[in-house]
Amino acid sequence: MGAATVGTRKVQGGGSLQQAVPAQGRSRLRLGRIRAPISKTLYGGLAVAGFLLPLAIWEAISAWHLVGRLFLPSPADVWGSLAHWYAGGLLRDTGISVYRVVAGFVLACLIGVPLGLFIGAYKWCEALLQPINDFVRYMPASAFIPLVILWVGIGEGSKIAIIFIGVVFQIVVMVADAVRKLPDRYLEAAYTMGAREGEVMKLVVWRGTWPQIVDILRINMGWAWTYLVVAEMVAADSGLGFAILQAQRFLDTAKIFVGIIIIGLIGLAFDLLFRALHKQMFPWYRP
């Protein structure tokens, strides 16, 4: 997505560069040249091919029975399994998983973003909180699962807690970094115009790091899905992760495929949503 926009922008700006290339070997040269622009059509075509090629290989492997169906179901099997699961509550499983991810993620944002802002802005907050945050950050979230079950039980709380633990410490450290990277000169300009500490915090630090924060949230949304599946595989009786684990018990490989693909698609959708939001909210932003 990001690469696509860069690619199209360069096509407009790079006219002189293309003219400099001799006409006969043009396309070969262009593809071989580092960072050379390609047309929007070619970009889209290649993106589709990137999906179709593995699909074709997959279809070929199952059509020629190169691998047993237990290990690799055919695309048609997977499609059939999707239809079957859809009738048997796919939407409910998806809904509960999305709910868990969003709940854990929003909770982590509410705690992590303000903490990150303060750690990035005030040295004493950094000294107090950053070392301990870094320490906990390196403890694997999945290792907390037994502890969380012990403390929170196996209800909804435990899944949300795992996701929260998985991303909150990352959000803190990434937001703090973004704040520290805001150039001093913006703060100094605000001070010389008479801004007080609270105003600089709100009007400069917060406003100035908003685009980076939205990007940080996008990245952490992706990680939240990883922790969701881990949590649902260990302690759940519903959700996509649980369904995948159940399918493994019943050797329903096609359903495992469906579950993984669904999670990938939802993750992609959230990512695109965040990117669109970013573009809409920050027209002034130049990375």
Added chain:
Amino acid sequence: MNAPRVSLERVGKDYAGHDGVPVPVLKGIDMTASDHEFVAIVGASGCGKSTLLRLVAGLDDVTSGTIRVAGRPVAGPGPDRGMVFQQSTLFPWLTVWQNLRFSRGLAVNAEATSLEVSQYLARSEALLNMMGLARVRESYPNQLSGGMQQRVNIARALVANPEVLLMDEPFGALDAQTRETMHDLVLHLFAAEKTTALFVTHDVEEAIYLADRVVVLAPNPGRVDSTHVVPWGRARAQELKLESAFVTLKGEILARIRATSAVHADHELLASMAVGARAQSVREGGTNP
């Protein structure tokens, strides 16, 4: 009001050195700027010009001495001193117009009367027009050229009507043509605004062309070397730069900068490089031109 608009008395500034020993960067600086005076500060790179300006702005604290602006001792930054830096400090997330009005929304201006508010608006409009910015009013800073950005920076610093405008090499990053335009714009602006200014630059020609007085700083530690009065009124044109009196003054100031800086050592270095290059071209049988 007989007191000067800006006064520095025995101002000194130390920075912590590598081994914790304080290194004096500025020492015993005495300097004044009277009402409506445009004072340029020149000196070799690293002699403490930026440090001096940051002290007046209140962005750094003095180690010794006192700085007064309009009679009040400086303690921290405030809206009575506008500042323009070499790099643009416009907030990228605000449009030109929003940047100009940024200070209006601050608590320091919250008690403004409605008359003051309407004056503030009128002033923002006037500055926008005077600086030729009306066209880019709704643009974001990233969409403007470097010269346009500095115009907005100057306008934004002047909106709150500061006692003194501090400028640290504001045109240092601009190309020569843009810079000349900016010079004439600044002359025009200051004729209309009558603001007091401290203007730091390493470009002696720029200093003379804009200022009523040029102060030369000597390095290690930074101190006032000499002060040169610029004898022309403020109605100036580019041709002035070619007049012999202008060229003579420029020569005098450059001579002071050279005499006080470490350029002596560089001259020796250049001389030794010339000898080395000659020896090498001889060894290579004159193939090197």
